[in-house]
Amino acid sequence: MTGETVMFWVLAPLTVFAAVGMLLVKKAVHSAILLAFVMIALAIFYIAQDAPFLGIVQIVVYTGAVMMLFLFILMLVGVDSSDSLVETIKGLRGVAITTSLAFAAALTSLIARAEFGQEPLGLVSANANGNVEGIANLIFRQYVWAFEVISALLITAALGAMVLAHSPKSSEARLSQRARSVARFRGASIGTAAGLPGSGVFARHNAVDVPALLPDGKPSDLSISSVLAERGDVQETKRYALDGLPKLDEEDK
Template sequence: MTTQTVLAAAGTVSGGEAVTFWILAPLALLGAIGMVAARNAVHSALWLVLTMLCLGVFYVVQAGPFIGLVQIIVYTGAIMMLFLFVLMLVGRGASDSLIETLRGQRIAALVLGIGFAGLVGTGLYRALAGGTAAGLTAANAEGNVQGVARLLFTKYVLAFELTSALLITAAVGAMVLAHVERRREDRMDQVATMKARFRPGNYPGPKPGPGVFATSSSVATPALLPDGRLSERSTPEILPVRELTAEDTTLKGTEK
């Protein structure tokens, strides 16, 4: 009998397993509540990632390393990252609207969700209570991983491919529904942007900083500082400095 079989058949819980459960169970519950309560779609997906990671560790602790690694690698590492990529791509960073399009839809969804969960839980309890597992010995004769792989890619290959197509369709549908396409007339090309910059009232170039007074549009005319001195950095060194006239001085006094 292998070590995994002994661990799975044991009726007692070891100390390490109990400590792992009491540490990760509150985190998994917190992630589930945060996923439902989060207003931001990206934050909701990240909370779900936390819950999936905790579930993967639970599977490993319960002597199921294969399903635990599948939970972490496939669901958390691939599918949830795909959903996050789609959410980031379509720009769903804003909070959802709290205005209900249908009156009472949140209460109805809560009642139906609780009722469905109770129905599924009751069905599983009546189906599994007092029963013993049959057929596991033959299924795991060549190994658990090998047996799951053989069934997955032979008997259930159609369901596997349909599930893959469903996930891809869901991702593409989320992109199509959430993507906001701007009208062609609302887009500004380079020519329209240039014309908008040079329209009357706009200034195409950088304006002088505060306290600097320009008296001419010539690059050879030095700027005046608030105290009346010339700004040496306002003219290139290779150009001769233009002498200020009386009109420039009068303009300087007026601007002050």
């Protein structure tokens, strides 16, 4: 038994288990991790079969970038979102099963009928000038057109996704942080430049829904959190107004 066979019999069952487990586990993050494991295991197989570049790139691109993006979205969706089995669109499950079966059948028949038309070259001659050079030769000489067309397609798709996902910004120019700061101290809002007045908690009532009283005895609506007003938890503020403040002129007499 060579090292490669030992590695195969250790890693292959694990890979199959992980692949099956990916379909069966409940939480989306768990199946993402199992899929990442399958990808890394495949990369190790590639490397063992003298394709180090392909193996490493598989890890960098699929495990490091694509799977990570998936995981990102799963995390943003929710910390404990286990797969919900409710169909949001009616009949989707049937369509999905039919399509995947048809796709599998098409793939199987294609692969079964495939003919390469020539004897395989073998690793020695494929890697004659080194593995990286061999791949570079194929991609950038023989298949350069296909490669460029696919990359243009991918870039277009990425751009399209960005355009579709981007919400248009409001057309009016936004003031900069500095301009807004200056405006706060110059305009009518200077009254609140040092912060809004606090509610009248300690004035006459022990409650946050009671307005603060301004020096002239008028209640200040600004002193009450707008959230409370939104919820309708605030009483009429006018009733706290102090009408009977003695006029200063009269006090003098």
